Amino acid sequence: APWRATVLTLFPEMFPGPLGVSLAGRALAGGIWSLEARDIRAAATDKHRSVDDTPAGGGPGMVLRADVLAAAIDAAAIAPERPKLLMSPRGRPLTQAFVRDLAAGPGPLIVCGRFEGIDQRVIDARELIEVSIGDYVLSGGEIAALVLIDACVRLLPGVMGKLESGTDESFSDGLLEYPQYTRPQLFEGRAIPDVLTSGDHAKVAAWRHAQSQALTEARRPDLWAEWQARQPREQSRTS
Numbered sequence: 663a664p665w666r667a668t669v670l671t672l673f674p675e676m677f678p679g680p681l682g683v684s685l686a687g688r689a690l691a692g693g694i695w696s697l698e699a700r701d702i703r704a705a706a707t708d709k710h711r712s713v714d715d716t717p718a719g720g721g722p723g724m725v726l727r728a729d730v731l732a733a734a735i736d737a738a739a740i741a742p743e744r745p746k747l748l749m750s751p752r753g754r755p756l757t758q759a760f761v762r763d764l765a766a767g768p769g770p771l772i773v774c775g776r777f778e779g780i781d782q783r784v785i786d787a788r789e790l791i792e793v794s795i796g797d798y799v800l801s802g803g804e805i806a807a808l809v810l811i812d813a814c815v816r817l818l819p820g821v822m823g824k825l826e827s828g829t830d831e832s833f834s835d836g837l838l839e840y841p842q843y844t845r846p847q848l849f850e851g852r853a854i855p856d857v858l859t860s861g862d863h864a865k866v867a868a869w870r871h872a873q874s875q876a877l878t879e880a881r882r883p884d885l886w887a888e889w890q891a892r893q894p895r896e897q898s899r900t901s
């Protein structure tokens with residue numbers, strides 16, 4: 663069965679949105695993955711179709727009701743092996759390693775929060791895994807869900823051609839990507855580094871690896887420390 667994403671949202675019209683074009687859009691049209699956006703409001707039971715209420719204990723804003731969201735999750739009737747995610751600024755950070763895991767599986771159910779968030783009891787009762795796309799606050803989980811799905815879909819077999827291969831890019835080996843160049847050879851007085859036009863593949867690979875290391879060390883000390891810790895002694899720096 664193709665990889666699938668089931669999204670629970672108050673704004674199903676936001677899907678597939680940007681995922682309907684380019685790489686992800688072609689793969690969607692080609693049946694490599696599928697997307698179902700389900701309206702949480704369809705699970706509301708009262709005559710006003712309400713999905714939220716004021717926070718217990720007081721404070722600003724509204725909270726998504728546990729009973730309505732649980733009913734929406736249950737109505738989606740997803741297979742037990744599919745992960746159930748909740749987009750949330752409190753969640754585990756979305757990393758390329760986590761994306762690879764998700765892309766290798768059957769595809770997740772993704773709950774998109776709104777307002778001040780959702781009632782804790784549905785997170786606990788349905789064992790939702792909270793996932794964050796970064797240390798900032800969005801107005802809703804939909805854009806975060808689009809980010810997560812996009813990162814997964816491009817890794818599915820048949821989505822990226824050889825030309826856009828994911829094997830050499832940032833995070834694939836724990837390092838940031840080396841700088842890229844293309845024609846023209848001279849741009850505003852700046853030349854492409856000689857090594858890249860030398861035709862010496864081993865030298866090119868060594869130069870790129872050294873650039874990746876230097877960039878990671880300068881920009882992301884956190885990734886750099888992790889990468890160094892994983893290297894066998896002696897060859898922790900090949901540049």
Ligand code: SAM
Nearest residue numbers: 749750751775778779794795799800802803806
């Ligand atoms: N009151 C919440 C807090 O302080 O943690 C923020 C709620 S936010 C306004 C509304 C919804 O947007 C959240 O329930 C979540 O689904 C989504 N969201 C916001 N920032 C996010 C992030 N960095 N990563 C993933 N989802 C996010």
